[in-house]
Amino acid sequence: MNFDFSEEQVMLRDSVARFVQDDYDFDTRRSIAASEAGMSREFWQTFAELGWLSIPFAEEHGGFGGDAVDVMVVMEQLGRGLVLEPYLETVLLFGGLLQQGGSDAQQSDYIPAIIDGSCLGAFAYLERQSRYELADVATTASADGDGYRLNGEKVVVFNGGNADHFIVSARTSGEQCAEQGVSLFLVAADAPGLDKLAYSLMDGRRVVNLVLNDVKVPAGNLVGELDGGYPLIESVVMQAVLALGAEAVGIMGELNAKTVEYTRTREQFGVPIGSFQALQHRMVDTFIAYEQTRSLLYRAVCALTDAEEDAATAVHALKVMMDRAGKHIFGEAIQLHGGMGITDELDIGHYAKRLMMINTTFGNGDYHQAKFNALRYN
Amino acid sequence: MDTAFASEDLAFRDEVRTFFAQAYDEELDSRLSTPDPKVYKQAIVEWQKRLHEQGWIAPGWPAEYGGTGWDATKSYIFETERAAAGIRDVVPFGLKMVGPVIYTFGTDEQKQHFLPRILSSDDWWCQGYSEPGSGSDLASLKTKAERDGDDYVVNGAKIWTTYAQHADWIFCLVRTSSEGKKQEGISFLLIDMKTPGIKVNPIVSIDNHHSLNEVEFNNVRVPVANRIGEENKGWTYAKALLAHERTAIAEVADSKRKLEQVREFARAEVNGGKSLLADPLFQKRLSDVEIELMALEFTELRVLASVATGGAPGAESSLLKIRGTEIQQAVQELRMEVAAYYQGAMPSELTAEALGHAFGREARQAYMYGRASTIYGGSNEVQKNVIAKAVLGL
Numbered sequence A: 001m002n003f004d005f006s007e008e009q010v011m012l013r014d015s016v017a018r019f020v021q022d023d024y025d026f027d028t029r030r031s032i033a034a035s036e037a038g039m040s041r042e043f044w045q046t047f048a049e050l051g052w053l054s055i056p057f058a059e060e061h062g063g064f065g066g067d068a069v070d071v072m073v074v075m076e077q078l079g080r081g082l083v084l085e086p087y088l089e090t091v092l093l094f095g096g097l098l099q100q101g102g103s104d105a106q107q108s109d110y111i112p113a114i115i116d117g118s119c120l121g122a123f124a125y126l127e128r129q130s131r132y133e134l135a136d137v138a139t140t141a142s143a144d145g146d147g148y149r150l151n152g153e154k155v156v157v158f159n160g161g162n163a164d165h166f167i168v169s170a171r172t173s174g175e176q177c178a179e180q181g182v183s184l185f186l187v188a189a190d191a192p193g194l195d196k197l198a199y200s201l202m203d204g205r206r207v208v209n210l211v212l213n214d215v216k217v218p219a220g221n222l223v224g225e226l227d228g229g230y231p232l233i234e235s236v237v238m239q240a241v242l243a244l245g246a247e248a249v250g251i252m253g254e255l256n257a258k259t260v261e262y263t264r265t266r267e268q269f270g271v272p273i274g275s276f277q278a279l280q281h282r283m284v285d286t287f288i289a290y291e292q293t294r295s296l297l298y299r300a301v302c303a304l305t306d307a308e309e310d311a312a313t314a315v316h317a318l319k320v321m322m323d324r325a326g327k328h329i330f331g332e333a334i335q336l337h338g339g340m341g342i343t344d345e346l347d348i349g350h351y352a353k354r355l356m357m358i359n360t361t362f363g364n365g366d367y368h369q370a371k372f373n374a375l376r377y378n
Numbered sequence B: 001m002d003t004a005f006a007s008e009d010l011a012f013r014d015e016v017r018t019f020f021a022q023a024y025d026e027e028l029d030s031r032l033s034t035p036d037p038k039v040y041k042q043a044i045v046e047w048q049k050r051l052h053e054q055g056w057i058a059p060g061w062p063a064e065y066g067g068t069g070w071d072a073t074k075s076y077i078f079e080t081e082r083a084a085a086g087i088r089d090v091v092p093f094g095l096k097m098v099g100p101v102i103y104t105f106g107t108d109e110q111k112q113h114f115l116p117r118i119l120s121s122d123d124w125w126c127q128g129y130s131e132p133g134s135g136s137d138l139a140s141l142k143t144k145a146e147r148d149g150d151d152y153v154v155n156g157a158k159i160w161t162t163y164a165q166h167a168d169w170i171f172c173l174v175r176t177s178s179e180g181k182k183q184e185g186i187s188f189l190l191i192d193m194k195t196p197g198i199k200v201n202p203i204v205s206i207d208n209h210h211s212l213n214e215v216e217f218n219n220v221r222v223p224v225a226n227r228i229g230e231e232n233k234g235w236t237y238a239k240a241l242l243a244h245e246r247t248a249i250a251e252v253a254d255s256k257r258k259l260e261q262v263r264e265f266a267r268a269e270v271n272g273g274k275s276l277l278a279d280p281l282f283q284k285r286l287s288d289v290e291i292e293l294m295a296l297e298f299t300e301l302r303v304l305a306s307v308a309t310g311g312a313p314g315a316e317s318s319l320l321k322i323r324g325t326e327i328q329q330a331v332q333e334l335r336m337e338v339a340a341y342y343q344g345a346m347p348s349e350l351t352a353e354a355l356g357h358a359f360g361r362e363a364r365q366a367y368m369y370g371r372a373s374t375i376y377g378g379s380n381e382v383q384k385n386v387i388a389k390a391v392l393g394l
């Protein structure tokens, strides 16, 4: 039994931490968030040069061959810095689908370009009606000559404005909510018939709604098995939840540390407010919530890495706790900062917003608790 | 014990309901919900003037000063109907805060000058209590007012001043003496915002709106005639007002309506082929809040009834404030849960149809700003200190 990081992982962690510390202060982040793209291409190239974009990919494509622990190490630090660049979207979702389900040709076409920073990707899986059900897919792909023709609408596509390529989930057979019959397709951002409606989310991220109007793709753009895209989605999303869990833990740690620090310096009634026991106990509770979330993160990462039978249970449990502990921790952070916590100027509210967005990504706490209940008690 | 409405109350309810249905419309509602502070100000003033014409702008005021003279039941009915019609409450600073202070402690001249202009919404007031160094410990405030002939000269800064950018007048707590207990050197001043030396700096809050401000005072001359009551007794007047403010912050009737809205949104939201409202986890979440709210509605009635028979809202107002704001936040959170992925969407040129969701954006704004309700009006922690001391005797 050992919870230590390897030497390589410690180096990786320190390198991301150093970047956040030296190059990604809150003002820099604020100006990136306000820029048109909502991300910095320059920093993205830095990520490429530092090797971070290669982590989960196989060595044969120039990847680092890393596992979920390596990804976790990076994501936690990105969380601490509230980094906006689309690591999850491009490397873990778009790249993850290709790494796990792409053909040899697709992998050699796209993965090296992801690794060198030249290709940005996005995964378009949500629809207006789908809420959190990944299998609720009404967008259709029908056979058309030697390819497919896609019609429908995808919503809230993270990194959709910057992506050069999308992977789109579409129905090739079956009923609207059936797992069987979902397929995945590569679609170029400039494909004829593809319309994008861009807007921002409260965590500074840019998203698009995609309208697909007779978008034609060649047969070679099918990712994974025809009608068999769902298990691939599920598996990549499971990994992505762990990554989000690590990001969330990074954020929670920052919120707790900043709050403790603030209560040490802010004085009311002639003493630091941190000397009030009523507040001390609250901060002890958020500290415990943070440690507990980290433990579940480690548990889920280990279970998934070792392909344990109850891995899915652990991942659901983690997502439930991220939701509950996240709201608890940012709620207390804002409250204990008093009026300051309500300002846009302070970073506290921005950490809170990112946690909220993480909660809704791939299902909120209730959604995962229902899944957990079904696995454990049915 | 009897909580059934008498037939005259029922008739009153119908009258109020009819008035709201006729006087308030969607066009006004959309202007009131705009993120543009100027449009909002114009719209809310317009609405308050309509209420004034009807004679219903100041339910809590004594009839001799232009109030309605309603009993607790009628006031309760009025509030409930207002909220049920989806109409926000009036801006509190003039009507619910400084107005009562002026008619209780002010001079005849002050009453004659200020009260009609508050009732007609011709003056917009803001509240200058908090300072950068004095929030929960309000009595430690440092903004200084020094006597110079018939004027005070005011120097210092106030912060978190809601809608100072709109205000014609600000009511301020200022330090007039540094002797003795800190509560005993405070005076209550009414200050014209046009006076030279006042500067208003905007603060953007986490809902991305601008309602908060910092207000600087640099040698601002205020006539002594604009002081409420006696010098160094301002704390007493301010405290009398705080209890009213807290009772109003509970917003029970509004929470009731918003919870019903959440229920309808959830009914329409489909999750894996079924209505979200049929989800047992969501049902539990919803009923947890509804049960607390059912109780709080009666707690509020009990407080109102005791006030009507001569009691003053004391520590009970702290109870209402704590639980009322907790419930507001829980309702806001439920709305976010229903809005799912759309909860984060920022206002943009896009219509709700293009976005695919009608209420996600509103849910976000209400949720983010709503974090403040447990902080303002005396934080919930401070309210708990009040109850521990005043009720539990600790």
Ligand SMILES: Cc1cc2nc3c(=O)[nH]c(=O)nc-3n(C[C@H](O)[C@H](O)[C@H](O)COP(=O)(O)OP(=O)(O)OC[C@H]3O[C@@H](n4cnc5c(N)ncnc54)[C@H](O)[C@@H]3O)c2cc1C
Binding pocket: A266, A268, A269, A273, A276, A278, A279, A335, A336, A337, A338, A339, A340, A342, B126, B127, B128, B129, B130, B132, B134, B135, B136, B137, B159, B160, B161, B162, B163, B212, B372, B375, B376, B377, B378, B379, B380, B381, B382, B385
């Ligand atoms: C949206 C908004 C609108 C506002 N509008 C106005 C306005 O119009 N006019 C105005 O004058 N003010 C206004 N305020 C200010 C508000 O009244 C103060 O923010 C509030 O009194 C808290 O003070 P503070 O922000 O300095 O926090 P602090 O007093 O620094 O408190 C920080 C934290 O410490 C806790 N704490 C402090 N003392 C104790 C204690 N003894 N025991 C336990 N916990 C304690 C608090 O509860 C809080 O969680 C507004 C505030 C907000 C957020």
